[in-house]
Amino acid sequence: MSSHALRMKFIVLAAATLAIAACEKKSEQPISSAPPPPQQSSNAAPQANVNEQMYAPGSQEELEATAGSRIYFAYDDYSLDARAQATLQKQAEWMRKYPNKSVVIEGHCDERGTREYNLALGARRAESAKRYLVSLGIDEGRINTISYGKERPEVVGSNEAAWAQNRRDVTVVQ
Amino acid sequence: MAHPHTSSRLAGLLCLVILAVAWLVPAHPARANLVVDINNPTFEPIPVAVPSFSAQSQVPSRLAEMTQMGDDIAGVVAADLERSGLFRPLPQKSFVEQGLVPERRPRFPDWKAIGAQGLVVGSVNFLADGRIEVLFRLWDVYGQQQMTGVKYETTPDNWRQIAHRVADAIYQRLTGEEGYFDTRVVFVAESGPGTNRVKRLAIMDQDGANLKYLTKGDFLALTPRFSPNSQEITYLSYFNNKPRVYIYDLETGRQELLGDFQGMTFAPRFSPDGNQVVMSMEKNGNSDIYIMDLRTRKIRQLTDGPDIDTAPSFSPDGQFIAFESDRGGGQQIYVMRADGSNVKRISFGKGRYKTPVWSPRGDLIAFTYTSGGVFKIGVMRPDGTGERMLTESFLDEGPTWAPNGRVIMFFRGYPSRGGHVGKDELWSVDLTGRNLRRVPTPGDASDPAWSPLLR
Amino acid sequence: MRKPLIFSAVFHAVIIALMFISFDLFGKPEILDDATVVELVSPDQIAPEAAPKQEQKPEEKPPEPKPEEPKPAEKAPEVKTETAQSEPQRVDEAAEEPPPEVAPEPKPEEKPEPPKPNPVTKDLPNVRPHDKPKPPKKFDMAAIEKMLLDKRDNTRPQEKDKKTATSPTPKPAPPDTPARSPMDDAKARASIASAIASQIHQCWIAPVGATGAETLVVKLRIYLRTDGSLAQEPVIVDRARMLSDNYYRVAAEAARRAVQRCAPFKLPGEYYDIWRDVTLNFDPSKAL
Numbered sequence: 056m057s058s059h060a061l062r063m064k065f066i067v068l069a070a071a072t073l074a075i076a077a078c079e080k081k082s083e084q085p086i087s088s089a090p091p092p093p094q095q096s097s098n099a100a101p102q103a104n105v106n107e108q109m110y111a112p113g114s115q116e117e118l119e120a121t122a123g124s125r126i127y128f129a130y131d132d133y134s135l136d137a138r139a140q141a142t143l144q145k146q147a148e149w150m151r152k153y154p155n156k157s158v159v160i161e162g163h164c165d166e167r168g169t170r171e172y173n174l175a176l177g178a179r180r181a182e183s184a185k186r187y188l189v190s191l192g193i194d195e196g197r198i199n200t201i202s203y204g205k206e207r208p209e210v211v212g213s214n215e216a217a218w219a220q221n222r223r224d225v226t227v228v229q
Numbered sequence: 230m231a232h233p234h235t236s237s238r239l240a241g242l243l244c245l246v247i248l249a250v251a252w253l254v255p256a257h258p259a260r261a262n263l264v265v266d267i268n269n270p271t272f273e274p275i276p277v278a279v280p281s282f283s284a285q286s287q288v289p290s291r292l293a294e295m296t297q298m299g300d301d302i303a304g305v306v307a308a309d310l311e312r313s314g315l316f317r318p319l320p321q322k323s324f325v326e327q328g329l330v331p332e333r334r335p336r337f338p339d340w341k342a343i344g345a346q347g348l349v350v351g352s353v354n355f356l357a358d359g360r361i362e363v364l365f366r367l368w369d370v371y372g373q374q375q376m377t378g379v380k381y382e383t384t385p386d387n388w389r390q391i392a393h394r395v396a397d398a399i400y401q402r403l404t405g406e407e408g409y410f411d412t413r414v415v416f417v418a419e420s421g422p423g424t425n426r427v428k429r430l431a432i433m434d435q436d437g438a439n440l441k442y443l444t445k446g447d448f449l450a451l452t453p454r455f456s457p458n459s460q461e462i463t464y465l466s467y468f469n470n471k472p473r474v475y476i477y478d479l480e481t482g483r484q485e486l487l488g489d490f491q492g493m494t495f496a497p498r499f500s501p502d503g504n505q506v507v508m509s510m511e512k513n514g515n516s517d518i519y520i521m522d523l524r525t526r527k528i529r530q531l532t533d534g535p536d537i538d539t540a541p542s543f544s545p546d547g548q549f550i551a552f553e554s555d556r557g558g559g560q561q562i563y564v565m566r567a568d569g570s571n572v573k574r575i576s577f578g579k580g581r582y583k584t585p586v587w588s589p590r591g592d593l594i595a596f597t598y599t600s601g602g603v604f605k606i607g608v609m610r611p612d613g614t615g616e617r618m619l620t621e622s623f624l625d626e627g628p629t630w631a632p633n634g635r636v637i638m639f640f641r642g643y644p645s646r647g648g649h650v651g652k653d654e655l656w657s658v659d660l661t662g663r664n665l666r667r668v669p670t671p672g673d674a675s676d677p678a679w680s681p682l683l684r
Numbered sequence: 685m686r687k688p689l690i691f692s693a694v695f696h697a698v699i700i701a702l703m704f705i706s707f708d709l710f711g712k713p714e715i716l717d718d719a720t721v722v723e724l725v726s727p728d729q730i731a732p733e734a735a736p737k738q739e740q741k742p743e744e745k746p747p748e749p750k751p752e753e754p755k756p757a758e759k760a761p762e763v764k765t766e767t768a769q770s771e772p773q774r775v776d777e778a779a780e781e782p783p784p785e786v787a788p789e790p791k792p793e794e795k796p797e798p799p800k801p802n803p804v805t806k807d808l809p810n811v812r813p814h815d816k817p818k819p820p821k822k823f824d825m826a827a828i829e830k831m832l833l834d835k836r837d838n839t840r841p842q843e844k845d846k847k848t849a850t851s852p853t854p855k856p857a858p859p860d861t862p863a864r865s866p867m868d869d870a871k872a873r874a875s876i877a878s879a880i881a882s883q884i885h886q887c888w889i890a891p892v893g894a895t896g897a898e899t900l901v902v903k904l905r906i907y908l909r910t911d912g913s914l915a916q917e918p919v920i921v922d923r924a925r926m927l928s929d930n931y932y933r934v935a936a937e938a939a940r941r942a943v944q945r946c947a948p949f950k951l952p953g954e955y956y957d958i959w960r961d962v963t964l965n966f967d968p969s970k971a972l
Contacts, residue, residue, distance in 0.1 A: 131559075133514075166624070166642070167599075167602075168583075168599075169540070169583045169584050169597050169599075169626050169627070170451060170452060170626065170627065170675075170676065171452065171495060171496040171509065171539045171540045171553075171583075171584060172537060172539060172540070172553065172555075172560060172583060174451075174465075174472070174493065174495045174496070174509075174511075174516075174539075175495075175509065175511060175516035175537040175539050176537065178492070178493060178511040178514050178515075178516060179514045179515070179537070181514065182513055182514025182515075183514065185514075186514075200514070201470065201471075201472065201493070202472065202493055202511070206426065206428070206449055206451070207424065207425065207426075208423060208424055209424065210424070211422070211423035211424060211645045211648050211649070211650050212645050212648070213623070213644030213645045213646070213651060217645070262905075262961055262962070262963050263873055263876065263877060263880075263958055263959055263961070263962045263963065264877070264962075264963045264964075264965065265877045265880045265881050265884075265962055265963070265964050265965070266877075266881065266964075266965045266967060267881050267884050267885060267888060267942075267964060267965065267966050267967070268965075268966075268967040268968070268969070269881075269885045269888075270885070270888045270889060270890030270966075270968055271885065271886060271887070271888055271889055271890075272889075273889050274889075275889050346889075346941055346945070369937070369941070371940075371941050371944035371945060372917070372937075372940065372941070372944065376937075402934075403934065404934060405930050405931040405932075405933070405934035405935070
């Protein structure tokens with residue numbers, strides 16, 4: 056009974072959260088709203104353990120499989136939410152495993168900003184991931200950053216779902 | 230009242246006229262003069278007639294070519310004038326008088342009858358030395374007098390540019406503003422899939438003619454801007470995956486990296502004297518505005534703070550720089566002295582104000598504005614007053630001014646649908662917000678920059 | 685005393701203008717006050733600045749130091765003014781250049797005073813109705829004369845409100861005005877003014893968005909025949925600014941064209957005394 060109530064509570068809460076998130080998206084500057092975590096690329100994660108051996112050690116594929124290469128941001132935001140931090144922690148693990156590998160973190164934006172500003176915002180996004188990795192003990196010299204602004208979207212589309220997937224950092228093994 | 234200057238016959242005649250006028254003046258104790266105020270003009274383009282330029286040739290075999298050129302020049306002139314939105318070229322079919330030549334006065338009633346206010350009569354003549362002579366007169370049909378007339382000599386392959394200059398002269402004579410037809414536009418030509426767009430620098434005449442690609446598209450090219458002498462372009466290239474500001478020399482095709490810095494450099498623009506480039510530089514994720522002296526290659530930081538400061542643009546007198554910053558939350562427009570001092574915010578509206586671009590006339594700053602999911606191009610005075618929005622769409626961005634400060638070009642993006650990337654197009658709009666129209670490009674295009682006048 | 689002086693000045697100006705004409709290959713003196721054309725005339729200015737650079741079409745490859753073709757020497761589209769016969773034009777010019785501060789009287793071959801209704805005015809519905817309904821006023825001449833001053837004071841502010849500050853106060857009617865009550869007169873003037881304004885409005889293409897449009901108020905004086913046609917070319921009052929300020933000249937010419945395009949005006953013939961001589965203030969300041 057109590058577990059049922061708890062479950063109800065959770066569902067209501069989740070619905071409310073979703074509603075708020077949706078509202079915030081419509082109201083034009085959801086600066087701090089949590090980014091809807093796109094499922095797509097993290098699909099690889101569950102299979103990771105199973106398939107680990109299949110990837111060349113230290114390869115991009117292995118990073119994607121073991122840690123995930125992408126983290127996502129809210130509109131016009133560059134702060135790292137819990138999910139992004141978790142991904143970066145796994146990336147840091149991976150980097151510790153391959154101490155002679157370095158990476159480039161690409162910062163990307165959705166199409167809803169001006170070109171110049173998005174270049175700057177992409178740089179901020181890449182930098183915040185870099186800072187976080189450094190704080191986890193990764194050598195700064197192993198992490199390069201580049202901003203692509205809105206020039207290289209992950210998904211072609213002019214809707215919230217597409218924009219959410221495009222507001223991202225991609226960690227690329229060099 | 231005796232006039233001593235009676236030497237010339239003409240002068241004597243004039244004397245008589247003046248005396249006659251004088252005679253009338255005292256006899257006229259003005260009756261209560263009715264004063265009428267008219268402050269409600271029509272917004273109608275001025276009807277003009279641009280018949281084909283008549284053809285002559287000192288080399289008989291070239292006459293046919295000249296005849297064609299006479300048609301073509303008139304066509305380019307009429308198209309320029311029409312595109313400005315301030316003129317309405319009348320259809321050739323409506324012309325009554327035929328066979329006009331600049332040496333003869335036109336039959337004004339014929340032109341008045343079809344409503345022409347201005348009449349352009351020109352000729353093109355192939356000269357013995359292989360050059361062509363183009364001359365025209367602009368007639369005031371109502372006043373029955375010539376308003377301007379110019380003769381040009383050039384090589385035949387330059388005819389198009391001459392046609393633009395003719396249009397400029399007409400535009401200037403009838404509007405008081407300098408023309409802008411003899412100009413070019415540099416822009417980014419886009420192709421390829423949405424996730425991996427190919428972006429090449431391209432340049433064309435203001436009317437879309439003479440398109441040329443300046444880069445191959447191996448690297449992303451963004452935000453090109455002309456130097457004041459139109460001979461160089463500064464832009465952002467992702468050459469070797471390092472986004473940096475370059476200068477492209479149109480004459481030699483040579484490119485030059487503008488300082489090798491640790492972080493990204495972007496959003497470059499020349500100073501009005503062409504000796505400096507102001508741009509953003511990113512250091513550790515933070516973007517500030519810097520200025521580089523092109524002669525000494527010394528760079529100086531103009532803004533400093535944890536915010537995004539970008540899209541700097543000089544005032545035409547070189548005294549001030551407008552830029553955008555999110556230091557107050559969302560992006561707003563700020564103006565500072567060219568040395569970085571005296572920063573003042575000038576935009577205070579609800580939405581976000583971005584990419585300020587100072588008018589060559591100095592009186593206005595154009596900008597990109599976003600609010601409620603739409604993009605607009607607007608203008609305001611440098612003190613922030615007089616804000617007016619000129620356009621609105623899903624994505625209107627990146628204004629650039631015609632050299633006369635009268636017309637703004639920008640790019641318009643359309644939403645992507647069904648996995649197909651939305652078009653990007655160049656558009657222009659008059660300062661009044663009227664005459665919004667597409668600028669023809671062969672494919673998708675963005676980031677336009679208008680050249681100064683080419684002469 | 686002043687007149688001879690003015691005449692002398694004008695005379696000299698004309699002489700100088702004539703001298704220019706004789707050198708001016710393009711025939712019309714108008715050209716000379718067109719700064720750009722004069723500027724363009726000088727070939728030594730044109731030659732260096734013109735096209736050579738544009739000839740050079742930029743090449744794709746950065747390493748290549750030079751585009752394929754060497755600079756062709758020429759290109760400079762030289763620009764000069766050029767011959768045209770100068771001929772009967774003089775007539776227009778004369779009309780164009782009245783002494784600046786005194787507006788010349790139209791040579792009225794018509795006798796203005798007893799205004800006869802003329803055919804053109806038949807269809808002027810919006811003017812007449814206004815002044816029709818006041819026959820009573822006419823009989824008490826004495827009373828009206830007494831009130832004359834006050835009436836004027838009443839009418840003037842009204843007119844002024846609709847006007848920009850630039851318009852001068854109307855002068856009192858000269859004695860040759862047809863008998864009409866001041867009230868009638870004021871009303872007639874108001875409705876004639878609005879009739880003229882609405883007719884010209886349709887013909888007036890203002891210099892929209894011009895630099896400093898708010899300062900481009902053009903004062904034009906026109907003289908009309910009884911049939912509403914122009915007795916002479918409209919006179920641009922600020923002749924000096926016309927010559928010195930490019931934007932003003934364009935605005936003034938646009939105003940003049942508006943009048944020329946709209947003429948003949950459709951106005952009630954019985955009020956010819958009112959509209960025989962009209963000052964028009966073209967104010968494009970609200971055009972944006």
